[in-house]
Amino acid sequence: MDDEMRMLLFGPPGSGKGTQAAVLATELAVPAISTGDMLREAVAAGTPLGQRVESIMLGGQLVDDATMADVVRGRLQAADAGEGFVLDGYPRTLPQARELDDILEEGDCELDHVVVLEVPEEELVERTLRRGRADDSAEVVRHRLREYRNKTEPLIGYYRERHLLRAVDGHQPVAAVTADVLAAVGRGA
Numbered sequence: 766m767d768d769e770m771r772m773l774l775f776g777p778p779g780s781g782k783g784t785q786a787a788v789l790a791t792e793l794a795v796p797a798i799s800t801g802d803m804l805r806e807a808v809a810a811g812t813p814l815g816q817r818v819e820s821i822m823l824g825g826q827l828v829d830d831a832t833m834a835d836v837v838r839g840r841l842q843a844a845d846a847g848e849g850f851v852l853d854g855y856p857r858t859l860p861q862a863r864e865l866d867d868i869l870e871e872g873d874c875e876l877d878h879v880v881v882l883e884v885p886e887e888e889l890v891e892r893t894l895r896r897g898r899a900d901d902s903a904e905v906v907r908h909r910l911r912e913y914r915n916k917t918e919p920l921i922g923y924y925r926e927r928h929l930l931r932a933v934d935g936h937q938p939v940a941a942v943t944a945d946v947l948a949a950v951g952r953g954a
Contacts, residue, residue, distance in 0.1 A: 770795055770849040771874060772950065773856075773865075773929075775920065776882030778909045779893035780935045781942060785882065786853035788943050793952065796845045800854035803836055804828060825905040827857055827912060834864045841868060849877075858916045862923055878950040879924040882935030882942065886910060 770793045774782050783799055790797035804822060807815035814836070818828045837855050840846065856862040869875050884892075893906045924930040931949035935942055947953045 768794075768848070769874075769877070770851075770950070770952070771869070771877045772849075772851045773876055773879040773924075774851055774853045774882070774946075775857075775879070775917065776935055777884065777886075777889050777913045777917075778906065779889035779891075779896075780882040780884045781892075781939070782853045782882060784939055785935075785942055785946060786851045788939065789946060790851045792943065792947060793849065793851065795849035795851060796843075797851045797853065798837075798840050798846065800833060800836060800852075802854075803840065823900050823905075825900070825908040825912065827916065830858065830860055830864065833857075833861060834868065837865065838868050838871075841872060856920065857913075859919055859923060862920055876929055878931055879920075879929040880931045880933055880946050880949060881921060882933055884935040888936055 772789070772793075774786050774789070776782055783801070786797040786799060804814070804818055808819045808822065809815065814832070818832065821828055833855055837852075841850065841852075856865045866875075889910060890903065890906050893901050893909075894903060921930060931946075933942060933945045933949055937945075944953065
């Protein structure tokens with residue numbers, strides 16, 4: 766059996782992607798790669814990348830495709846991602862999905878599974894506001910949800926056509942979501 770696992774985890778803001786990515790990475794013994802965390806760390810550290818994306822993120826906008834592709838390409842080339850990864854936060858648009866295909870092809874690999882976490886919108890708003898991040902106001906959260914619906918939801922069809930998509934109910938306890946994701950990707954108990 767091939768132990769490698771290259772998984773894309775996506776869903777609307779507040780759906781639990783970050784939490785699940787961390788837990789799944791431990792379960793699957795691969796790194797969790799969160800583009801959102803990488804960008805927030807760059808902002809906090811005041812790096813050139815952080816300075817470039819800070820105002821974009823505070824406004825709830827998406828960082829441009831070329832910048833995101835560079836961030837992801839660099840991270841996926843790291844040695845620890847050679848045996849697989851759980852990618853959270855990228856791609857968010859169809860052009861980014863095509864760019865990810867190119868990045869993976871450069872590394873002579875492809876995605877094994879794409880898991881979308883489904884959670885009702887009002888729960889998403891409540892969860893996001895409870896995190897208490899500086900860039901999480903109700904207005905910004907609702908804007909991010911509109912951006913998700915307009916730009917990221919089309920990925921569902923893109924990955925469904927490629928027979929990679931697995932939908933999981935993200936509106937349940939963390940352990941239950943993890944168990945459902947693992948079952949959906951053939952790694953359940």
